[in-house]
Structure formats: structure tokens, C-alpha cells
Amino acid sequence: MPSLKDMRTRINSVRATRKITSAMKLVAGSKLRRAQEHAEAARPFAAKMAAMLANLAAAVKDQGEAPPLLAGTGRDEVHLIVVATADRGLCGAFNSSIVRATRRRIQELKEQGKTVKLICVGRKGRDMLRREYGDLIVEFVDGIAGKRRIAFADAERIAQKVLELYEAGGFDVATMVFNRFKSAMSQIVTFKQLVPVEPPEAAAAGEGVQAIYEFEPDEERILAELLPRNLAVQIYGALLENAASEQGARMVAMDNATRNAGEMIDRLTLRYNRQRQANITKELIEIVSGAEAV
Amino acid sequence: MAETLTLELVDPERVLASEAVEMVVLPGVEGDFGVLPNHAPLVSLLRPGVIALYEGAKVTRRFFVAGGFVEVSEQGCTVLAEGAEPVEELDRAAVEQALKDAEEDLADAKEPSEEQRARLERAVAIARARLEAVTAPQA
Numbered sequence: 001m002p003s004l005k006d007m008r009t010r011i012n013s014v015r016a017t018r019k020i021t022s023a024m025k026l027v028a029g030s031k032l033r034r035a036q037e038h039a040e041a042a043r044p045f046a047a048k049m050a051a052m053l054a055n056l057a058a059a060v061k062d063q064g065e066a067p068p069l070l071a072g073t074g075r076d077e078v079h080l081i082v083v084a085t086a087d088r089g090l091c092g093a094f095n096s097s098i099v100r101a102t103r104r105r106i107q108e109l110k111e112q113g114k115t116v117k118l119i120c121v122g123r124k125g126r127d128m129l130r131r132e133y134g135d136l137i138v139e140f141v142d143g144i145a146g147k148r149r150i151a152f153a154d155a156e157r158i159a160q161k162v163l164e165l166y167e168a169g170g171f172d173v174a175t176m177v178f179n180r181f182k183s184a185m186s187q188i189v190t191f192k193q194l195v196p197v198e199p200p201e202a203a204a205a206g207e208g209v210q211a212i213y214e215f216e217p218d219e220e221r222i223l224a225e226l227l228p229r230n231l232a233v234q235i236y237g238a239l240l241e242n243a244a245s246e247q248g249a250r251m252v253a254m255d256n257a258t259r260n261a262g263e264m265i266d267r268l269t270l271r272y273n274r275q276r277q278a279n280i281t282k283e284l285i286e287i288v289s290g291a292e293a294v
Numbered sequence: 295m296a297e298t299l300t301l302e303l304v305d306p307e308r309v310l311a312s313e314a315v316e317m318v319v320l321p322g323v324e325g326d327f328g329v330l331p332n333h334a335p336l337v338s339l340l341r342p343g344v345i346a347l348y349e350g351a352k353v354t355r356r357f358f359v360a361g362g363f364v365e366v367s368e369q370g371c372t373v374l375a376e377g378a379e380p381v382e383e384l385d386r387a388a389v390e391q392a393l394k395d396a397e398e399d400l401a402d403a404k405e406p407s408e409e410q411r412a413r414l415e416r417a418v419a420i421a422r423a424r425l426e427a428v429t430a431p432q433a
Binding site: 038041042044045051052055056151152155212213216222226229232 | 302304305306307308309322323324334335336337338339363365367372374376
């Protein structure tokens with residue numbers, strides 16, 4: 001039986017925890033709003049780029065020779081997975097659901113006899129994957145999600161690494177894993193293929209008949225510039241979605257934690273008061289029976 | 295008001311301009327070119343330089359871009375820019391400093407690989423174009 005003093009200490013400690021979690025919830029809420037705005041602001045660019053890429057891909061297709069980023073290496077042996085997680089914890093199942101999906105994918109690929117390589121973006125993902133698949137991790141990037149705003153330069157840095165690896169023949173297919181932001185309550189783990197580029201057919205189909213474009217300089221050179229840029233844009237979009245998801249997940253997790261702490265405080269307070277009364281009653285009985293004995 | 299076309303200027307982080315203009319002059323890799331309403335469909339690469347928006351013969355707004363792509367279609371003119379900034383937001387002293395830094399980086403690089411060299415030279419070219427954008431008379 002804990003003493004009254006112990007229980008008081010316990011209640012105070014839970015109160016302190018609740019203060020922290022509720023503050024974290026508020027912070028996550030305001031960061032979420034900002035992250036959502038950023039994700040929204042980046043969308044027009046990605047959409048326009050996809051449309052342009054669709055046009056170009058269609059124009060080049062007739063001429064045969066497509067650049068390897070678009071056409072792929074023709075093999076399907078080595079898979080590169082870019083795992084985007086957060087740098088911090090305390091955000092519910094956010095990190096672990098990405099890692100779980102990644103693990104499953106790695107297992108699948110291994111069973112098919114393929115080689116897997118990993119690029120970890122975000123500290124948490126690397127920490128969780130390192131024990132099992134430490135030998136697969138070829139690259140690690142962190143300190144991205146912690147910033148006020150994810151810079152495009154960060155995405156370019158990751159894209160650069162992916163490109164270098166690709167040019168060196170390091171992999172055949174690249175996929176990115178991240179959490180797609182659906183709402184603050186729900187985030188969906190998503191796999192997105194980065195290389196070879198999946199021609200965005202949907203965008204082209206939506207616009208109907210395409211005009212015949214003039215190209216300046218020629219299609220190949222524009223495409224050669226556009227494809228690496230597109231990779232960075234894709235990664236950037238995924239990172240922004242991921243950042244918004246992280247804050248959403250954290251907000252929900254902290255909201256739950258705050259509520260749980262509140263319930264716990266109520267329960268502990270009730271027990272504390274009962275105990276206190278019991279002690280008083282006991283003392284009274286002792287005094288009364290002592291007086292009777294005299 | 296004369297006929298106009300819709301110009302959309304976006305960079306990866308935000309939309310910088312989305313408005314009707316009478317003419318826009320763009321820095322293409324093969325030379326500056328102007329786009330008027332009903333221009334033939336065109337896709338072009340951009341070099342570091344200034345995008346100027348015209349109303350009549352007057353420039354209404356100017357943007358610096360470090361590079362990017364432009365697509366002209368029936369719907370209008372779409373610029374996918376890199377490192378786009380409104381020219382009036384550029385600070386001359388800071389731009390000069392940036393150019394000096396870039397040039398020093400290039401000079402300091404000892405035995406750079408081909409790629410590194412290309413990257414540094416590109417940085418200098420961007421910085422120089424930026425300075426030109428600031429010093430050019432506001433026509």
C-alpha cells in the first residue's frame with residue numbers, strides 16, 4: 001500500500017506529464033497547419049511538372065531512344081527503397097507503420113531473390129531498421145523534418161544521391177515510402193515509384209488532345225534536364241506530405257496521452273481521498289477505543 | 295484593355311505569380327524571347343535571367359530565375375522556375391557578396407572533378423545573372 005505522500009508525488013508527476021503532452025499537442029497542431037499549407041503550396045508545381053513530363057514523354061516515345069531515367073535499366077534486380085520517417089518520436093504509430101511496411105516489402109523482395117538497398121531519411125527509421133538491415137543502408141539523411149520549413153534544396157540533395165547511385169549502376173528500381181496525409185486522424189503508408197519514372201498518363205488523359213509543341217532546344221535535352229528535376233520534385237512532395245502526416249499523428253497521439261493522463265489523475269485523486277479518509281477514520285477509532293478503555 | 299494571356303510562375307515552394315499579362319519576355323537557353331497571346335505551343339529551357347511582365351510597352355513586374363522550364367500552350371504560359379525571386383526583393387549588396395563568394399569558391403577549388411567544376415561554374419553564372427538583374431535599368 002503506497003503511503004499518502006507517495007500518492008501525492010505520483011499525482012503531481014502525472015500532472016506534469018499532462019502539461020507537457022497538452023503543450024506538445026498544441027505545438028503539433030500549429031505546425032500541422034503550417035505543414036499543410038506548405039504541402040498545398042507545392043502542389044501546383046508538381047502537377048504542372050507532371051503534365052509537362054507527360055507531354056514530353058509522349059513526344060519522345062515516337063523516336064525510340066528514351067533516357068534511362070524514363071525507360072529504366074531493363075532489369076529488375078536491385079531495388080532501392082527511400083524510407084522517409086521523422087527525426088523524432090512521440091508521434092503515435094507514425095514511424096513504426098512506415099518501418100513495418102518497409103520490412104514487409106524487403107521480405108517480399110528478398111523472397112523473390114532480389115537485392116535491396118535502403119536510403120533512410122529521418123533518424124527514427126534508420127534507428128529501427130539498423131539492427132535488422134544495417135548492411136542494406138547505403139545512405140542516411142537527417143535534420144530535415146526538424147526545420148520550420150522543408151527546403152527544396154533538401155529534396156534536391158536526396159535526389160542527387162539517388163541519381164549518383166543510379167548512374168553508377170547501383171540499382172534498377174527506386175521506390176519511396178512515406179505517409180500520405182489524408183487527414184489529421186489518418187495517414188496512409190504509401191509506396192511511390194521514383195525510378196524508372198512512371199509516365200503520368202492520368203494527367204495527360206485529363207487534358208484531352210495535346211497540342212503539337214515546338215521544343216527549344218530539342219526534346220532530348222529538355223527531357224534530360226526535366227527528369228532529374230522531376231525526381232527532386234517528387235521527393236519534395238513526399239517529404240512535405242510526410243511532414244504534415246508527422247504533425248497530424250503527433251497531435252492525435254498527444255491528445256490521447258493528455259486525455260489518458262486526465263483520467264489517471266481522476267482515478268489517483270479518488271484513491272488518494274479514500275485513503276486519506278480511511279486513515280482519519282482509523283485514527284478516530286483508535287482515539288475513541290483508547291478513551292473507552294480508560 | 296488589349297488581349298492578354300495568363301502567366302503562371304511557380305517554383306517548387308510556392309506560386310509567385312498567376313495573372314493576365316499582355317506580354318512576357320523570358321530568358322530562353324537560346325536567347326530571350328517574348329510571348330504574346332496566341333503564341334504557338336512551345337516548351338523551352340530557361341537560363342539564369344529575368345522574366346519581365348509587360349502591360350502595353352511598360353514592364354509591370356520583373357522576376358529573377360536561376361533556371362527552369364516554360365510551357366506555352368493555348369491555356370497560357372506556365373513557368374516552372376528554380377530559385378525564383380521578385381527582382382525588387384533582391385538586395386544589391388547581398389547579391390554582390392554572393393557573386394564574390396561563388397567566384398572565390400571556384401578559384402579555391404583544388405583539382406575539382408568535372409562535375410564539381412560544372413556545379414561551381416553554374417553557381418557563378420547564376421550569381422552573375424542575378425547581379426545583372428539588379429543593376430539593369432528598371433525599364
